[in-house]
Amino acid sequence: MPNPPPYAKEVCNYCMKVVGRDNLRTCSQCRFVRYCSRACQRAAWKTHKKCCHSANELREAETSDRDLHQANERLSKWINIWRMSLTKWALWALSPNAFAKDKLATHCFVLGLDVRLDPPSPAQLFRLREIAVLPRTRVHELLQEQDTAQHHIDDWLKDERGDNTAQIVVFAPGLLRFLWFSIRDIGDRQNKELDGLGRLVMDNVPAALQAAVEIGDTSAHDKYLFSIALLASNNEALN
Numbered sequence: 684m685p686n687p688p689p690y691a692k693e694v695c696n697y698c699m700k701v702v703g704r705d706n707l708r709t710c711s712q713c714r715f716v717r718y719c720s721r722a723c724q725r726a727a728w729k730t731h732k733k734c735c736h737s738a739n740e741l742r743e744a745e746t747s748d749r750d751l752h753q754a755n756e757r758l759s760k761w762i763n764i765w766r767m768s769l770t771k772w773a774l775w776a777l778s779p780n781a782f783a784k785d786k787l788a789t790h791c792f793v794l795g796l797d798v799r800l801d802p803p804s805p806a807q808l809f810r811l812r813e814i815a816v817l818p819r820t821r822v823h824e825l826l827q828e829q830d831t832a833q834h835h836i837d838d839w840l841k842d843e844r845g846d847n848t849a850q851i852v853v854f855a856p857g858l859l860r861f862l863w864f865s866i867r868d869i870g871d872r873q874n875k876e877l878d879g880l881g882r883l884v885m886d887n888v889p890a891a892l893q894a895a896v897e898i899g900d901t902s903a904h905d906k907y908l909f910s911i912a913l914l915a916s917n918n919e920a921l922n
Contacts, residue, residue: 694767696731697723699864715759751857757798758855761808762862764901769794770864771904772892773849776816778885788846791822796855806899809855814889822852831859884911 693704696716707717708724716731718724762769773792795813802808817825826836844850844863851862884907891910895903 695719695723697727754855754857757808758796758853758858758860760805761796762853762860764806765896766862768895768901768904769851769862770849771907772888773851773864775884775907776814776888777849778882785846787849788843790816790818791850791852793817793822793825793852794854796853798856804899806901807896809896811893811896813854814892825852825854826859829854829859883915884908887911887914 693707694701695707695718697718700719702719704717707719710716710718710724710731716727718727769792776792777786777790793813793815794811796809797812799807799810823836823840826839839861844865848863848865851860853860853862891903891907895901
């Protein structure tokens, strides 16, 4: 059985190095993100400060709403388990080299979750109802449809991080999460990693990720590119 990916609480939220939970310090304000050093914390503050205030508001709301607290804990646990894997799936789904060079700046990887009753494992706390790559204009509309507080929408609209940062938007019952991660030289990396299979890799992400979440396989991304290469080879043989 493959080794599971590192638990998110063992990874620095800036440099993404696995350093172990005991070697990380938590943001004292929001308590949501962790860094391996003061240098990483300072470097991350320029972008983290935009969502730190929102996290504080959620913490305050939880103190008077037990159901909200439990729902948020459930979502946080699921995200912590899947975070490292989701970064891979998001980059493949967005695949800037297979579509447009600025796609990371103009589009988001959007996940719609449903609570799973009696989940077999923590990795199966939710089912993926929807997986889509949507332009920021459409995400804006979804935020409005979900009655998201206007100041949160305004903060999100101002939070443009360029074409080296991927954004995941998670819609869960009664909750919303934004996840960002930056990858330098993403174009060069994907040229090497995907080796001309970009479009095929991108198109098959929804079905593959949905299947992985259904069975709780957080390491399915390790096998994904091989399966796509095999699919391409079979398609070529048929043609």
